[in-house]
Structure formats: C-alpha cells, structure tokens
Amino acid sequence: MSKKNDVETTGHSWDGIEEYNNPLPKWWLWTFYLTIIWGIGYTIAFPAWPMVERATGGLLGWSTRHEVAERISAFERMNAAVEAELAAADVTEVSVGSDVYNYGVNMGAAVFRANCSQCHGSGAQGNVGYPTLLDNDWLWGGTIDEIVYTVQHGVRNDTDDDARYSEMPRFGADELLLPEEIDQVVEYVLSLSDPDGDGTNVTGHSYDAELAAAGAEVFEFNCASCHLEDGTGDIYQGAPNLTDAIWLYGGDRETVHETVHYARFGVMPAWGQRLSQAEVNAAAIYVHQLGGGQ
Structure with a gap:
C-alpha cells in the first residue's frame, strides 16, 4: 500500500507489480562523477583520440612506442x-x-x-x-664462412652483383631437347638413386630401365657439366646431387619432368x-x- 512520503515508483507496472524509483547511493554517484573527470583528464594528458593519420599526442607526450x-x-x-x-x-x-x-x-x-x-x-x-x-x-657450401657469404649476398637475386648465381636451362620450354629425350633423361635421373639396381630408387619410385639407358647419353651431353658424370652434382655451381633421397622440389617422375622441362630458379634476398x-x-x-x- 502506498503511504504518504513513500518513494515514487518508476511508473511502470508488470502484472500489477511496481518498482520503486530509489535514488542511487551518494558514494556511487560521486565515484561515477570522479571516473568521468578522470577520463577527461586522461584523454588530455595521454594519447587517446584517433585522428586521420595519428592519435592526439597528449600534454605529457608519453607513448608505449616511445617507451619500447x-x-x-x-x-x-x-x-x-x-x-x-x-x-x-x-x-x-x-x-x-x-x-x-x-x-x-x-x-x-x-x-x-x-x-x-x-x-x-x-x-x-x-x-x-x-x-x-x-x-x-x-648447395654453395655449408661451412660457416660459406653460410655467411650466402646470407650476405643471397642467391640469384638482381640486387647484389656478388650473389650466388647459376641457371638451369629450360630444356623443354626452350626446345633444347625433344620430348622423347626429356622422357629418357628423366628415367635416367630416377635411376641414379638406385644403388641396388632393382628398378626402385631410394625415394621409392620405380623407373623404366630401357628409357634410362637411352637417357644416359642425353644426360652426358646436357647435364653432366653441372651435375657431374655420376650425378653427384657440383655444389659450387648450385647443381644438386641427384643420387640421394634429398630433393628440393620433389623426386617423383612428374616433378622431375617439370624440372627438366621448365627448370628451377629459386631466389634468396641479399640480406x-x-x-x-x-x-x-x-x-x-x-x-x-x-x-x-x-
């Protein structure tokens, strides 16, 4: 029941239930007002408001970037x-x-x-x-001084005249070899990493022995100058070893064929x-x- 001098209600009613409109405690109001004052002071003293290119600097000129x-x-x-x-x-x-x-x-x-x-x-x-x-x-040597040189000058970049440099011919794209010759040399390359001669190399890929035999001559005249006659490669020409299981782009038939046809030309910056x-x-x-x- 409403009595004289009772606190007013909010004016809303839910199923006959009304809510008193009690005033907030004074301590809460003063805390709220102080946070507003503190917030205004903070935005004046410190970087706060985003502008078009930068935020406001604040009177104190402090920033986490400057501190770091x-x-x-x-x-x-x-x-x-x-x-x-x-x-x-x-x-x-x-x-x-x-x-x-x-x-x-x-x-x-x-x-x-x-x-x-x-x-x-x-x-x-x-x-x-x-x-x-x-x-x-x-490739290019793994001693610490050779690593320093490679990091310093990079590989096949066009910004440092002392960069490590080599370039594999695009035997297929530039029609340096016939398609059947590429097929032959690919099979020969696959056979180079078969120490047992059982038809499957160390990467688990089989090859055609007849095509590989024909590809030996193609390899000798076109590839041996960089990869050497036994296929172990000349690291100082950037020519990788073709007789082990380590392949930069992949050692399966399709990937090797793509490498021979289009060549590879990885670039490292001159750090x-x-x-x-x-x-x-x-x-x-x-x-x-x-x-x-x-």
Missing part, C-alpha cells in the same frame, strides 16, 4: 661492445661457448625468426623449394643489404650450430 624504443636503445647500449666484436669477427675463429658465440646464437635466432623462417620454416626444416638447413646437403654485419654473422652462427652444414 627507449628500452631497446638501453639494451643496444648494453650489448654494443659484444655486438661490435661480433660484426668484426672472423666467424671461423669464434670459439664455441665464448661470449661472442653465445650472443651470436641468441641474436641469430631472433634474426632467423624475423627474416628466414617464412621460407625455411620455424625450425629450419625447410619447405618445397626452400632447403632444409638441418642436413649436410648444402647484407637489409641487415647489419653483426646480424648476418649471428644468423650464420645460429644456422650452423643447428647441426647442418660442415
């Missing part, structure tokens, strides 16, 4: 001496376990994750067309144009200590 930049600069100053030593070092003489080596491994891991893992994989396991860095099958010498050396140290190379 200061922290990075602080660490760069702390590491300046060892980084300068790494940049000037002959990587072949950096001893395992030294401060320079340990710094290079950690710095190189960061460089690899940021710049190399997109192609070579997060664990350097490689992808189709991008070699694994964990084995000993290295020396994008990274400091210390970062290049660090990347090489990191990759080399993964266990691959020589």
Whole structure:
C-alpha cells in the first residue's frame, strides 16, 4: 500500500507489480562523477583520440612506442661492445661457448625468426623449394664462412652483383631437347638413386630401365657439366646431387619432368643489404650450430 512520503515508483507496472524509483547511493554517484573527470583528464594528458593519420599526442607526450624504443636503445647500449666484436669477427675463429658465440646464437635466432623462417620454416626444416638447413646437403657450401657469404649476398637475386648465381636451362620450354629425350633423361635421373639396381630408387619410385639407358647419353651431353658424370652434382655451381633421397622440389617422375622441362630458379634476398654485419654473422652462427652444414 502506498503511504504518504513513500518513494515514487518508476511508473511502470508488470502484472500489477511496481518498482520503486530509489535514488542511487551518494558514494556511487560521486565515484561515477570522479571516473568521468578522470577520463577527461586522461584523454588530455595521454594519447587517446584517433585522428586521420595519428592519435592526439597528449600534454605529457608519453607513448608505449616511445617507451619500447627507449628500452631497446638501453639494451643496444648494453650489448654494443659484444655486438661490435661480433660484426668484426672472423666467424671461423669464434670459439664455441665464448661470449661472442653465445650472443651470436641468441641474436641469430631472433634474426632467423624475423627474416628466414617464412621460407625455411620455424625450425629450419625447410619447405618445397626452400632447403632444409638441418642436413649436410648444402648447395654453395655449408661451412660457416660459406653460410655467411650466402646470407650476405643471397642467391640469384638482381640486387647484389656478388650473389650466388647459376641457371638451369629450360630444356623443354626452350626446345633444347625433344620430348622423347626429356622422357629418357628423366628415367635416367630416377635411376641414379638406385644403388641396388632393382628398378626402385631410394625415394621409392620405380623407373623404366630401357628409357634410362637411352637417357644416359642425353644426360652426358646436357647435364653432366653441372651435375657431374655420376650425378653427384657440383655444389659450387648450385647443381644438386641427384643420387640421394634429398630433393628440393620433389623426386617423383612428374616433378622431375617439370624440372627438366621448365627448370628451377629459386631466389634468396641479399640480406647484407637489409641487415647489419653483426646480424648476418649471428644468423650464420645460429644456422650452423643447428647441426647442418660442415
């Protein structure tokens, strides 16, 4: 029952039930007002309102980006001496376990994750067309100084005159070989990795022995100058070994046929144009200590 001086209701009724319009507690109202005042002050003092190109800077001029930049600069100053030593070092003489080596491994891991893992994989396991860095099958050489050179100048790019360079002829696309000759040499290439001569190579693919015999001559006159007479390849020409189970693009008949017909032309950037010498050396140290190379 309504009584005199009772609190007014909200004016709404649900099945005859009304709700009192009690005032909010004073402490709650003052807290609410203070948060509004604090919010206005914050947007004035700190970056807050997005504009067309940037946010408002705020009277204090503070930003998380600036804070991170200061922290990075602080660490760069702390590491300046060892980084300068790494940049000037002959990587072949950096001893395992030294401060320079340990710094290079950690710095190189960061460089690899940021710049190399997109192609070579997060664990350097490689992808189709991008070699694994964990084995000993290295084109252009796998010693640490050769790795530094490859990282520094890259492979088959058009930005560095000292880049590693080789180019396989497009035997089919440029009509350097007849279609039947390509079929023959493909079978011969498949046979090169069959040490037992049982008709199945180490990658599990069979081949036509008769075509392979005919392809031996095609290989000798067109491929042996780079891949050598026994097919083991000349790594310093960028010509891979064709007698093992390691294939960059695939060792099945269809893929080998595509390689012979159209050729391959993988490109690696010249990281020396994008990274400091210390970062290049660090990347090489990191990759080399993964266990691959020589």
